Amino acid sequence: MPEGHTIHRLAAEHLRMFGGRSVRACSPQGRFALGAARVDGRPLVVAEAFGKHLLLGFGDEESRVHVHLGLFGKYSFGTGVPPAGVSAESVRLRLEGEGGFADLRGPAACEVLEPGGVKRLLDRLGPDPLRADADPEEAWRRVRRSRLPIAALLLDQSVVAGPGNIYRAEVLFRQGISPEVQGRALSAEQWRGIWDDLVVLMAAGVRSGRIDTVRPEHMPEAMGRPPRVDDHGGEVYVYRRAGLACHVCGTPVRARELMGRNLFWCPGCQRAG
Incomplete structure (x- = not known):
């Protein structure tokens, strides 16, 4: 989608x-x-x-x-x-x-x-990170009351409108947050980091027409690795990279199903604690 x-x-x-x-x-x-x-x-x-x-x-x-x-x-x-x-x-x-x-x-x-x-x-929609009139506090009020994992909340369009499976996986990696953490266990600072990063990443997607989430120091030319080849295009950290080495710590990326959707994360960079 x-x-x-x-x-x-x-x-x-x-x-x-x-x-x-x-x-x-x-x-x-x-x-x-x-x-x-x-x-x-x-x-x-x-x-x-x-x-x-x-x-x-x-x-x-x-x-x-x-x-x-x-x-x-x-x-x-x-x-x-x-x-x-x-x-x-x-x-x-x-x-x-x-x-x-x-x-x-x-x-x-x-x-x-x-x-x-x-x-x-x-x-019935949550705030959209790409809209100037979006209020991240509206989403935070829903997140901080929830026992659901943050990975599930980020795909709930009544919490945040717009992100899908790719942005969900990538923003949690970039913020170093385990997808299993319950919404109520997040700090306000962690939530603000997620929101601000979504604003930056999704705005870049509007400009380029593709999803790129990898920082300059982890791009193929910087690391001497081949570029990603995928129908979705774009350089990513964990999405559709199950079993491959994390670009940051080398730990194999993991995948499992969560509420009917494939979830990708790095257990080395995204510790539950």
Whole structure:
């Protein structure tokens, strides 16, 4: 599932291509035909991300088109005339304008939310480290009361909106915190370190379009090691590195399942005590 930095990049791309200009909207697949008809011909005036949720606003309406990519959703952007025929049959929502087109395929959610629905969506989300209006204390109030491991809390979108499995594993490594530590056992200083690091790492992801979490002194060129080769790209410390030596201490990285998700950590650098 795309992590929060990807959704912020999508919001920025929508504004770049369509912001302030009327767009043509349709649903070649047919499953969002009524919603597309509702915004067709209106200018895109709002495109913003809240965690893993994209909200698009058109014209002077207070309703929003809500998109959640889920596990299989993806966007493709292009210039010129969008593809037709068989290639369009899987497109849930297509936006077209002078700057090009955006095709949405396979989302977990693509719907029109009225203002009340938007409020209910945002009310169930925790603060987003990539938003200027985020309040880390709101997340801390939930973390410090919880008996759940911090690794589980960081994937709970009602606690922090945006981080996924990669950012979760990497920020805990960088802060030297065991994923098993209960939320209530963290100090306020430790939580602030996690939050501040998420802000830095995720903002870098927005700029580059990939997740890189390794400090300069541990990059391939600094250590004389080959670069990471993985579909997700980016240099990381522990994510998908089970059994390999930690870049910092040499201890084999470990992995196990926690609440249905793979968890990666270094027992040498992330001691429970």
